[in-house]
Amino acid sequence: MKSIKPVLISGREVHPIIEGGKGVAVSNGRSAGAFAAAGCVGTFSGVNADSYDAQGNPIPQVYHSKTRKERFEELIAYAIEGGIAQARIAHEASNGEGRLHMNTLWEAGGTERIIHGVLEGAKGLIHGVTCGAGMPYKMAELAAQYNVYYYPIVSSMRAFRALWKRSYSKYANLLGGVVYEDPWKAGGHNGLSNAERHDEPQDPFPRVAEIRKFMNSVGLNDVPVIMAGGVWYLRDWDEWLDNPEIGPVAFQFGSRPLLTQESPIPDHWKQRLLNLKEGDISLNKYSPTGFYSSQLNNDFLKELGARASRQVVFARKPTEDLSAEVKVGARGRPIYVAPDQQASVEGWIAAGYTEGMRTPDDTMIFVTPERSREILADQAACMGCLSACNFSNWADNEGNTTGRLADPRSFCIQKTLQDIAHGGSVDNNLAFAGHNAFKFANDPIFQSGREGKFPTVEQLIQQILTGN
8 A cells, every 4th residue: 555645734734634524513622632633634513513511511402592583593602602612622632733623514504603603712723614515605705714724525526616716716825625525425414416316326536536637727736635425444545645636635534433432422322333234324315404415224214214105295175186085184184185095095094194294395294193293393493503494494594484385204403413412312313424334343443342442533543544
């Protein structure tokens, strides 16, 4: 294997290893500081990060206001306070080594205000801001106001070219790197375009080479590309090292750091990851963001699939195609479905899925009364954690609405991510993971974790640098 050379990131030479920023309390100041202390780039999440009370306990993000708009303000306040807290923890743990980045999601609610608040409150502690989930045109301008580097996350050359031409060319001196996130392999939300199939993965090499070719054409020859998604052993990326088609390159590790001592996720979640099998992670499109997402095939995901499968086109009044009457709910209100669907719908109702819930697509899904009450309660409790949410119809704009019916086929992403990060069930919550997470089961460095003895971040970094 070729030698692994340092790379210039955010103004300092570091190992070409970057911690992937996993949101909602999964990548925090402790893990980020450990990466930086090991001479790499640590990344804490700026998405609803934890803040702490005087005893050092995480402060539960409970919302007290009656309106969504007021709860939205609470959410922003929590996020800014938490981001500052994590930056301070990371800075102290870094011992002045490496670099520290904050990960943000452009399509999260209030992102622009949160970035301002955290960078203002943690001046000098954060060296770079990584931003994905959407097209963050304003990211360069925001970073320039605080003289920090910015790192857009893209999944194609076309996306970066659009960002460069519209905005980034004006702030080229602070473009610290371009993160290519493989839309088929990365964990969390993935940037598949409408022209790409989720079940037809493409080789990342030519896609990254295309990005590099454009970067070189606009004078970004020395700006590194950061490969994210599907990275496990560096030995698998040997052809990328010292390759002029790729140029300066670093590698982002999102999954492997989860099973370290500094990782804040609960032990039962770590043990679940340690015992995954190939195929236990899949892409789906139930997220309220509208993006595909990569997550564990657990009971939570199965319930969403079953919910969507009990779905039928309907009308309130009979039509030529929808003429078969079905009575729904406790009041027995009639709806009309296609005659060949009537038996299926009546079967769902007989099985206890008695509540019909309208979707934005002129269909109705059938759920139990308990599930219906949960969905409605979660929609009513929305705090605007996304810039636009399919599940609640929230939108971060003057009207505060998408103008569409809330979609009961989705879920409250803030609720489930907060729960799993703070000790909730892995089976009954959204559990993001990269598609290579099944490799935990046979990765030698993690096997002592079966007895609760996980490696430190420093030990993991030393192992990564060997290529293994």
